[in-house]
Amino acid sequence: MKIAVIKYNAGNIRSVAFALERLHVDYTITDHAEEIQQADKVIFPGVGEASTTMRYLKDHRLDDLIRSLKQPVLGICLGMQLLCKHSEENDTPCLGIFEETVRLFVPQHHEKVPHMGWNSLTTINDWLPSDLKDQFVYFVHSFYVPLSAHTSAQTEYIQAFSSAMRKDNFYAVQFHPEKSGPVGEKVIQAFLQQ
């Protein structure tokens, strides 16, 4: 199985690569269109700011490439947000795979923003194994995707939001499976089995 990790200006590519190594999975980190198109699975990582990252993807013609992919694609954190239609982070038009708009957390009772730390997956469906229900994963984000028909897992912080999603061949997680211990490893393996 060939895994392509999309190479761009994201902050967590190294961590994603190390997580794949711990699972003894072969991968390449690449921004070559052909190599990405020919991979069996594609991982789209992401740590950073939406508008700068979207500009980088456009400049490197990765935006149309990602939209056109037919194999399973996994967006992580900012990668998941960029798969949505629009982000409130600097009013950024995104890739539009998911119809949802990415919103800023607004504290109700002095909750801290960013939502940083370990929180649980309170509902699980679709592609994620059911034994991940109520397990903890690591989050760092200030923007969230509201619940929708594409939600595959939900988590509560300030309100309930989508911690995992899927539409067709596009899979996405808001948390960092590469930093979420054995639970995160199960999530990566679940994606690799799609």
Add this chain to the structure above:
Amino acid sequence: MLTKRIIPCLDIKDGRTVKGVNFLELRDSGDPVALGEMYAQQGADELVFLDISATNEKRKTFVKLVREIAAHVNIPFTVGGGISSIEDVAPLLEAGADKVSINSAAVSNPQLIDDLAKAFGSQFVVLAIDARKVNNQWTVHTHGGSRPTDKKLFTWAKEGQSRGAGEILFTSMDHDGTKSGFAVDPLEKLNQLLQIPVIASGGAGNMNHFLEAFVIGKADAALAATLFHFGEIKIPDLKAYLSNHYLPIRKTI
């Protein structure tokens, strides 16, 4: 529910773990990668590695170590010690660190916080503040707590937040190494004042001290070193204790 984080801190010198009691006396307690992996397996929620080597040459060794840690440890970790520029930070990020902590360099050049937040994102920047009470005011100290400054804890923490720090790591010099409990009053005040998470550090001596830091001090995370390194408190026991006292705590599989 978002859980309270337990963070073991490992001081690193020449690739080995050390811990100073009140920052003066150093003791060797193991290999950082093995220790980090062990803590992750025991249920530590994050790790902090502080490089206390002084020279640039040693710092390159530290970057190599960071890469080793990132390869083996599957939970988030922060690295710090002697960081004074974007050029210091980029190799640590590239090596796989999740966050960096800055301390003395931010006090002498506050713009560093803005620059790092802009270059890498706020979630990457932990502002570490060492403070002790001088004339009844919480006064910021630098260089491992040895040099007093004219900055005050609360105004400096607030400034750090507005410049783009993603977290505050507050160490009370008055409590560090005493095992008499965390400085809960200033912690509580920091947590009222700030919108970003606060990590409590300095003074942990028993499991109830952690409970106090979370319940009274309202801390988001608590950090300790010696206590964990010498097995005086085991992380699974601590997490069970806090959970039994109705705190939201991560259970591990």
